[in-house]
Amino acid sequence: xxxxxxxxxxxxxxxxxxxxxxxxxxxxxxxxxxxxxxxxxxxxxxxxxxxxxxxxxxxxxxxxxxxxxxxxxxxxxxxxxxxxxxxxxxxxxxxxxxxxxxxxxxxxxxxxxxxxxxxxxxxxxxxxxxxxxxxxxxxxxxxxxxxxxxxxxxxxxxxxxxxxxxxxxxxxxxxxxxxxxxxxxxxxxxxxxxxxxxxxxxxxxxxxxxxxxxx
Amino acid sequence: xxxxxxxxxxxxxxxxxxxxxxxxxxxxxxxxxxxxxxxxxxxxxxxxxxxxxxxxxxxxxxxxxxxxxxxxxxxxxxxxxxxxxxxxxxxxxxxxxxxx
Numbered sequence: 001x002x003x004x005x006x007x008x009x010x011x012x013x014x015x016x017x018x019x020x021x022x023x024x025x026x027x028x029x030x031x032x033x034x035x036x037x038x039x040x041x042x043x044x045x046x047x048x049x050x051x052x053x054x055x056x057x058x059x060x061x062x063x064x065x066x067x068x069x070x071x072x073x074x075x076x077x078x079x080x081x082x083x084x085x086x087x088x089x090x091x092x093x094x095x096x097x098x099x100x101x102x103x104x105x106x107x108x109x110x111x112x113x114x115x116x117x118x119x120x121x122x123x124x125x126x127x128x129x130x131x132x133x134x135x136x137x138x139x140x141x142x143x144x145x146x147x148x149x150x151x152x153x154x155x156x157x158x159x160x161x162x163x164x165x166x167x168x169x170x171x172x173x174x175x176x177x178x179x180x181x182x183x184x185x186x187x188x189x190x191x192x193x194x195x196x197x198x199x200x201x202x203x204x205x206x207x208x209x210x211x212x213x214x215x
Numbered sequence: 216x217x218x219x220x221x222x223x224x225x226x227x228x229x230x231x232x233x234x235x236x237x238x239x240x241x242x243x244x245x246x247x248x249x250x251x252x253x254x255x256x257x258x259x260x261x262x263x264x265x266x267x268x269x270x271x272x273x274x275x276x277x278x279x280x281x282x283x284x285x286x287x288x289x290x291x292x293x294x295x296x297x298x299x300x301x302x303x304x305x306x307x308x309x310x311x312x313x314x315x
Contacts, residue, residue, distance in 0.1 A: 019234050019295035024244075033246040035300060039253060039307070046312065049256045057252035061220050061233075062240045069226070101228050136239060 069100045070133035070183060071204035073110075074215070075197045078188045087185070088112055100132050108133065111174060112185045113211075118169050119184045120158065120211030122150045123176040130181035134209055141210065151175070161212040174211075184208065186215035223265040224255060230276050231269050234295050247296040254303045262310060271302035 024032065043049045073095055077084035087094040091110040095101070108130055111119040123129065124147050129137040140146050150157045154171045158164075165171065174182040186208040192200060207213035227233060234241045242248045258265050275298040283292055293301070 024294075029244055029246070032297065032300065033244070035304070036246040036250045036253070039303065040249060042312065043253060043257070048260065048262070048312075049253060053256055054249060054252040057255050058240070058242065058248040061225060061251070061255070068222075099228070100226065131235075 067134045067204075067206035067209060068201070069095075069098070069135075070130070070206070070209045071201040072098060072197075073100070073133055073183075074185055074204045074209065075201035077110075077185055078200055079197050084112075084185070091183070095133060106179060106181050108181050108183060109174075110183050110185050111172070113187045115187070116168070116170060117172060118158075118165055118211065119172045119174060119182075120150060120154055121174050121176060121182040121184060122147055124148070124151055125177075128176035128178060128181060130176075130183045133183055134206055138206070158212060161207070163213055184211040189215055221255070221258070221265060223269075224258070227269060230273050242296075247299075250296060250300045250303060254299065263306065268302065268306055271306045272299055275299075275302045275305075 040049070040051075040054070044051060073087065076098065077087050083094065083097075086097075087110050091108040092101075094110075095108055106128075113119055121130075123141075127137050127142040129141065131137075146157065151173050154173050155165065158171070176182055186204065188200070189203060192203065195203075204215050205213055208215040225233070240251075242251070254268055257263065258268060275293075276295075279293050279298060280287070
């Protein structure tokens, strides 16, 4: 299996956001830094912010993009057949209907689990992931064992996640790329007929939308 | 599935959308993280609604693009967080929190 470093990253990662590639000279950076320091000093002096809170704030946003958007997409598809049909034909547009986007040229594809077909998502080359709906990928998704083994022996890998599928269930493995990001539409659990969309969304786990668990 | 972040901030779209790489926020210099945190903290405390800040941010970006003209080199435009900083300064001034 190849390592993280010897494959073509350009195919798997969208180009850097042009808004972030600007390189300031040292002098320009110093001026910007001073402006921010002045604001911070002012706001700290007024007691409006504390330096401790500020230290944590960016970290929280960096690491807390969660899978809630995906859960809302799934719940909508469970209650609204017309939405589900749009989701399965053009997921990028259907997900956009709910206000989720932010992709830079990648397309989302949603694949549906049925009693006979179970889907599971991987990125064999790196860690392409449908982040606008699922947030940031878990560590195991990026691990070499998952990336290589789920393709060769998905049934055993899913068993290790605690998911035992009958021999009659076909397992389809979807390999993500820069252009195509897959998400699984899990089966609606039995006995949830009385739940509304919001309650249903709470049942949908990240793992179910990657395909290593049931909803 | 509780989350600590404000979806109005984390999931801005279009011109205002936060620069990300595979979903992770992209900060180049420490001042960018700092000014991000300042604007978010004050919103958290209710000094303004996020939409109000976002409108200032979009206005900054649009004004800079217009001033530069249609053929402008991207590198000549202010970076995302430069626009963010300018927007934040203006919003604070409007709220009466000036450096003077």
